[in-house]
Amino acid sequence: MERSRVIIGIHGLANKPPADEKTRWWKEAIAEGLSRNEGVADPRFAFEFVYWADLRYDAPLTKDENREPYRPYDGIGPMTGGDEAPALTAKEVLAPVYAGIDIVEEVTGITPVDDVILESRFDDLWHYHAEQSFARAVRRRLIERLEAFRDHRILLVAHSMGSVIAYDALMQLEQEDSSVKVEHLVTAAAPLGLAKVKLKFEAEHGALRVPNNVLAWTNLTDSNDIVSIMGKLETDYGPNNAGMRVADRRVVNAYLRPDATSNHHKSYGYLRTPEFSRVACGYVDPPFVPSKPQTASTCMSNAVEFKRT
Incomplete structure (x- = not known):
């Protein structure tokens, strides 16, 4: 008997709008991508959202405070894919420079560059590493949601700092409850390549690798997203x-604020990319049968891969 499917999302850095609004916007962004990129006319899927901003902030963002709401893209048709991105971006020019710094920081265990980045840009992540009670509370929210859907085929989508929480939670679950499995982990805009983050992981969990309770891991990065400055993770994280x-x-990531300025880090932009939609189409209920041959091949091959694992 086919198991039920569910998409579970966890947000990243900074304060957020109210939980119900943020949940609705994530689901609408995923649905928009499925419709535009995969041709699903009325995408229906089970969706759960792990909201943790209330553990760090006294009140959610008000409508006036939120400069980056979800809004559907203009136009019709598929979004631009990663193979259509510019050949070289500013971030990709800087990445080799950081790579050299990263090696030195990992070897010495002294991370002055990452400390500045975390304190100035990733304040929540800094507190997550410094305050054990906060870290435990955030992880527990994700772990409890995963445990609640243990009998489902789970697509876990972790954005930004959410990817750090997801890695920690999955490694913890591997030890505490090996029966909980994530069929597909998608990390988007993940700062998992930062030396400081990798050193923290190694200190708690041992050698960097794909968690054993994960059957597939896709890492999405926009070349202009400074948060995921290291981009590729395949060289840092070994196989399970x-x-x-x-x-x-x-x-x-083509997200635009209402004032028409871009944010290549925004979650909604990642959730609408063709690369994410190809994964998400395997979690539409009832099972989606694409009408376009080129789309059908990717969706159907994904479904076959999931069943094989």
């Missing part, structure tokens, strides 16, 4: 016991 490796995918 089943031989599963990280699959890095370049994407184009």
